[in-house]
Amino acid sequence: MAVARLVAAPFPLATCRLRRPRPALPPAHAGPGPRPQVLVLAPPAATAARRAVPVRAAPEDEAVVAGDGGGGDAEAVAARAARKQSERRTYLVAAVMSSLGITSMAAAAVYYRFAWQMEGGGEIPVTEMVGTFALSVGAAVGMEFWARWAHRALWHASLWHMHQSHHRPRDGPFELNDVFAIVNAVPAMSLLAYGFFNRGLVPGLCFGAGLGITLFGMAYMFVHDGLVHRRFPVGPIENVPYFRRVAAAHQIHHMDKFQGVPYGLFLGPKELKEVGGTEELEKEIKKRIRRREALDAIQ
Known part of the structure; x- marks a missing residue:
């Protein structure tokens, strides 16, 4: 019976056979000359998954404020x-x-x-x-x-x-x-x-x-x-706290930080709260306020 159990359950034995000591990391470079480069390859599946994600550019208002970046x-x-x-x-x-x-x-x-x-x-x-x-x-x-x-x-x-x-x-x-x-x-x-x-x-x-x-x-x-x-300009509604939260929430949608959430508009802040994005929403609101103040100062 003991032999039968050992034959029927080869997983621990296989684990012991396959377990090998980890290769030691290369020692820190202390001598003269250039530091040796270590190439790290990502798994093929992860690379394919990243390639499958569509590339999305920054929204229009971000591009206008940030400028072309080309000088x-x-x-x-x-x-x-x-x-x-x-x-x-x-x-x-x-x-x-x-x-x-x-x-x-x-x-x-x-x-x-x-x-x-x-x-x-x-x-x-x-x-x-x-x-x-x-x-x-x-x-x-x-x-x-x-x-x-x-x-x-x-x-x-x-x-x-x-x-x-x-x-x-x-x-x-x-x-x-x-x-x-x-x-x-x-x-x-x-x-x-x-x-x-x-x-x-x-x-x-x-x-x-x-x-x-x-x-x-x-x-x-x-x-x-x-x-x-x-x-187009919308006047004083930009200073209404609720609409400011709505605008910031939709901006986060364009950043794609929470898998596209929020997808709605007027209830966007509520969607972000459900996925734990309240802190990010508050950061974006403050960023928009600073950007608005900077634009007002320029004009």
């Missing part, structure tokens, strides 16, 4: 600053015009959506109004969770070939990633159109959902494109 003459720096200013002005005009147009059309649509139902002494559609308001708020909040999921599962996966334009220095006022804003506008416009031209509770709910998506898109544009990436 460059004054004329090149001035030309680059003028080009950036022109790009921001172009995007600002597009953002303001689209926002004013969408806001005015949405306000007019809300008014006429219920006013024409009350023509001729009709009753006030209270149920539809409440449903429209509730779905507006619900859709705006729900879009944050949809954007978080789509950002992680789609934009950083199968749609990375489009989204990577947002993680690289931008050449011009627009980037390929802006297409996603148009994609999100299609269902919003469809819901608004169906809800506007039809009566009843369901059309009222659809109308509210379209309004909520539209409101989220406008808020996302001003906070993400304006505040975080400085594609």
